[in-house]
Amino acid sequence: MSRVVPGVAADAVQREELAMRRMTESLVEDLSENVPVDQVTSAVGAAHHRFTGKPIREFVPILVERIVRSELADPDPTVRVPAPSASVRAAEVIARETNTAEAQPKRLSRRAVMPLSIGAAVVVAGVVAGAVLLPGGDDAPAATVAAPTVVRGVVGSEKMSFFADERVVKVLADNGIRVEVEPAGSRQIATTVDLGGFDFAFPSSIPAAERIQRQRNITTKYTPFSSPIAIATYRPIADLLTTAGVIRPGPVATFDMNKYLELAGTGVQWDDLPDNTTYPVAKNILVSTTDPRSSNSAAMYLSIASYVANDHTIVRGATAEQHVLPALSKLFLAQGYTDNSSEGPFSQYLTNGMGPTPLVCIYEAQYVEAAGQGRIKPDMVLTYPTPTVLSSHTLVPLTGTGDKIGKLLTDNPDLRRLAAEHGFRTGDTAQFTSVAAERSVPVAADLIDVVDVPAYETLEHLLDGVANSYN
Structure with missing residues (x-):
């Protein structure tokens, strides 16, 4: 029998439970050589508990998987589940603050009018922000913490792992930018998401991007990669x-x-x-x-x-x-x-x-x-x-800083190489085929x-x- 989650539809709860079961089975299989099954399931339960009471559920299983993989990365099976990483702790702090009207009234009001499809937007943004603010982990010296320009975007969910990649975060930080992204479906980005608080929209299809351009009278667009x-x-x-x-x-x-x-x-x-x-x-x-x-x-x-x-x-x-x-x-x-x-x-x-x-x-x-x-x-x-x-993953810049992201993703050789490593095709065909060949x-x-x-x-x-x- 499915759980009852206040404010969340029963079918959404069922989908989350099914996704959690599949994700747990995948984790157990992937980590079984180094981590006992009970430790994996315990870590999943603990990570899932962090999202108790959060009304936005769509991307909770994905976030739980990332937390657990990060926590159980140590190959020594005798090591128990370590404390959360700095980026995860930063995510929790940001999530708590952005769910409190007194702490972040403007950001909360913007997200409050967005549809459920944006998923765990606040938490995802916190994870990315944490990774940027603390690129060296707990031991990073204070001097390495910069104050880059914050650029906010709404992107197709399949690009979340790219933007969460610490190497991507570092390249963007080297260019003076910290990107905070929130996931949504391409149809939703083009129709129901309030784009007023974002610097760029990054749907996964040209038709969705063209609708955004027409609605906002924007002629510029970038297609840095495709699949x-x-x-x-x-x-x-x-x-x-x-x-x-x-x-x-x-x-x-x-x-x-x-x-x-x-x-x-x-x-x-x-x-x-x-x-x-x-x-x-x-x-x-x-x-x-x-x-x-x-x-x-x-x-x-x-x-x-x-x-x-x-x-x-x-x-x-x-x-x-x-x-x-x-x-x-x-x-x-x-x-x-x-x-x-x-x-x-x-x-x-x-x-x-x-x-x-x-x-x-x-x-x-x-x-x-x-x-x-x-x-x-x-x-x-x-x-x-x-x-x-x-x-064709098409970025529509909504502000000047959004335009800078589009140019970086299109022209920066490091970001293009990392996009290829995430499986995307860029303008460099040889680079993509080389990655695929290395992986057979x-x-x-x-x-x-x-x-x-x-x-x-x-x-x-x-x-x-x-x-x-x-x-």
């Missing part, structure tokens, strides 16, 4: 779908979206595939995605499917929209529960095996980053849908079969149409 949509699977599933004509093996495996939509549209199940002895389950052949009503990765996947369903033509106009909506809705409605963040299904893919998630829609960057963390197993396979789309990830060096995302209004109509189908 194509990919589909992660496992070797036994890849072999089955190769026989079915969906996956085409090669140095870089591809996923034929046209053939896939034929199977999904006719309701073919896994146990209908000829000679299927490896995954003979009575489930529809579906790619697991995030919730299209809130997540950009699902919107990008919908863009690919709409192009294929519309006879390989970008959807334009009400007639085309109505033509493709039945096929698109089926892809999402048959999935059941879907996460709000791309972190959810990918974490389940990494942890739980092919049973629950034989096919998962992800960002290429997630797979490359996970490979760098040693989380990709030998039977995992990365494929590229044909066609695919690029999720077969990636497409040059993406050829790439289609444009529909115009913002069309994409919104399609997403709204799918959302209405849920009801």
Whole structure:
């Protein structure tokens, strides 16, 4: 039975509990060689308790995971859970202050009007701020603490780990900047987030960025990095779908979206595939995605499917929209529960095996980053849908300091290198392919079969149409 959290909807509590279970299983598996299971679960419980009473819950599991990984980093299993790091303690102080009207009335009033989707915004900003203010940890001398310009941004959640990277923090600090970021979905950044208190908006798609530009009469934008949509699977599933004509093996495996939509549209199940002895389950052949009503990765996947369903033509106009909506809705409605963040299904893919998630829609960057963390197993396979789309992370500067961030992310070689290490493609193709090669990830060096995302209004109509189908 789910917990009752005052001020938080029951379905949100259930999602948090599910995410916490998945995250704990992942931590236990990753740390099992050095840390006893009971110590991991104890650390998770203690970290989770820190957020008791906080009404904004969406990113609590992610924050808990980061705290626990930081605390249990010592490879000596005899060492008990150490005290919180300086950045975590700073986060707690900032969180307490920003949740108290007397302490921060202006910042609290701005956040109070923002939607729940921004997640644990105050706490995340505190973590990043703590890492910047104390770059050397507890023992850093007072002289190293600078007073850089604070630049605030709202960004897609998949970029939070990049901005929290201490190396990124240091490069920005060397340029006189401290960045505080708050996470939100790209659709929400473009529609419901109050951008008045931010210096830049950094959604994960061009359509969302263009809407912000039109609304605020801004012509400048930066696209410092991008990541194509990919589909992660496992070797036994890849072999089955190769026989079915969906996956085409090669140095870089591809996923034929046209053939896939034929199977999904006719309701073919896994146990209908000829000679299927490896995954003979009575489930529809579906790619697991995030919730299209809130997540950009699902919107990008919908863009690919709409192009294929519309006879390989970008959807334009009400007639085309109505033509493709039945096929698109089926892809999402048959999935059941879907996460709000791309972190959810990918974490389940990494942890739980092919049973629950034989096919998962992800960002290429997630797979490359996970490979760098040693989380990709030998039977995992990365494929590229044909066609695919690029999720172009587009920064819209709202102030002069926001413009400086856009220029730094685009031009600074250190930040571009770090973006590549986080799995993103930058203007330096060789740098990205080198990172992927070091991590033994077969990636497409040059993406050829790439289609444009529909115009913002069309994409919104399609997403709204799918959302209405849920009801």
